[in-house]
Amino acid sequence: MTAPCTVACAQLALDVADPAATRERTCTAIADAFHSGANIIVVPELANSGYAFHDLHEARRAAEDTDGPTLRTWAQLAHDFSGVVIGGFAEQADDEALHNSVAIVTEDGVAGIYRKIHLWDRENDWFHPGSAMPPVVATRFGAVSTAVCYDVYFPEFTRAIALSGAELLAVPTNAPRRVPGSTTATPASGGFPTPIQLAIYATMAHQNGIYVAACDRAGEERGIEWIGASGVFSPDGWMLATPPAGYGTGTLFAQCRLADSRNKQRGNRNDLFADRRPEVYDHTTTKGTTHGR
């Protein structure tokens, strides 16, 4: 459980118009990363399908169940290399509903599925939001969990995952440069030399004392330009692996010791979790206070 490991994020160019090629590209990147020595490999959100569907029918054609070819291939690779694959896929559930899901796959097969609970924009047109927290999966390298893209805008959600024991939070992502309906770019560089996503990941790691491995995508798809801001962050919020040059395609590698996440002590007398004051936060359900004390 405490062995050091290599975490990789494969920042890929996906193509919703050609899901077969997209699946193939993702599986090849996973195999290549394993061959290069990675133990845990993260791939983007919807890595079996691409993102910008024209309609529900197109989404349905690309979706797979957890016994589909994509997860079977990921499971085979995880088995062959005694590793872990964490990646997004368009999921066709038993009840025919589609979900924007993540699979956590170990050498023993699919160990956990998370269905994205905060859907962004047109995702609502084809996906049903999930209704459960992501699993925290015990692997030979440590406890891993996941969140997807817009999910990281909800710090109470990622905090809850950390409190459940996650040591590495894998974040498959498709982050667009422009917010739908807006003519301005997302705040990718205002004052910050880096996309704001990287600030969010660093903060999430630092506040919770966990590793974060965010895997974004690169390039363009049906007019959407992707930010390409993958990164791996230490429990102190240090960026261990930075996005590929020019925020393009490429695979990042970082050496991690997931057990380091178990130490929440900071300095001599503080602890990131024990210092929480939930009994005080609860009082905020009364809104509109204008005077304190």
Added chain:
Amino acid sequence: MTAPCTVACAQLALDVADPAATRERTCTAIADAFHSGANIIVVPELANSGYAFHDLHEARRAAEDTDGPTLRTWAQLAHDFSGVVIGGFAEQADDEALHNSVAIVTEDGVAGIYRKIHLWDRENDWFHPGSAMPPVVATRFGAVSTAVCYDVYFPEFTRAIALSGAELLAVPTNAPRRVPGSTTATPASGGFPTPIQLAIYATMAHQNGIYVAACDRAGEERGIEWIGASGVFSPDGWMLATPPAGYGTGTLFAQCRLADSRNKQRGNRNDLFADRRPEVYDHTTTKGTTHGR
């Protein structure tokens, strides 16, 4: 309530060995910022006393009640310039307990007091932790609230303040470069060209859709080197005002329209607050899940 305003952060060098001079320096900086056109002025944590007390007695000598000379001066300045002052001070409470407090002072006087609830390291030796959320104070420029330094490590806390209607979160801070008991610097620049504090502030603003005005201190005090990472951030997380050159002393100014914080909509179909799924997060109180679905 919707008038544009100028928010200033006075990044000062404080000196715990000379509280009279420290108080004077803080009041002068406030007066200067008002003269320069600021409407809301934030000063650092413990701006009436300095930070690195030798012992409880020294802390007690520097502490004041809410009718003390420091808050009387801030109130006079706020009154004279029809402005707002938000700053940290060592507070002597009615029951003789000391608190690491923040006063929100308007033209009508002291409108709210917050007593820091997450104490860092040796603060525990002289201060009692507060037991209440910070007030959200309605000012002529918009709704303002506050959090102090280590408080921002608790995103569920700052989220709760935002949910209570704060449009500007003022963060008086004394951020040390090194964590006590550690021989390494805090993750001030690992991969990030900026101190991690700035990433935290940007994230807090971006996730909650609020303005953040963080006022740090500069220089050194009894062997503690301060990071000096003040900044003002828009509700999108853009850095509107950056730290002074070399992270030294200086006052930052940023034009803000606090009412912009009321719009939590992002893109065409999303809303930072309405999209929350607290009914799902609550389920995480069961720990140790290892399989999802």
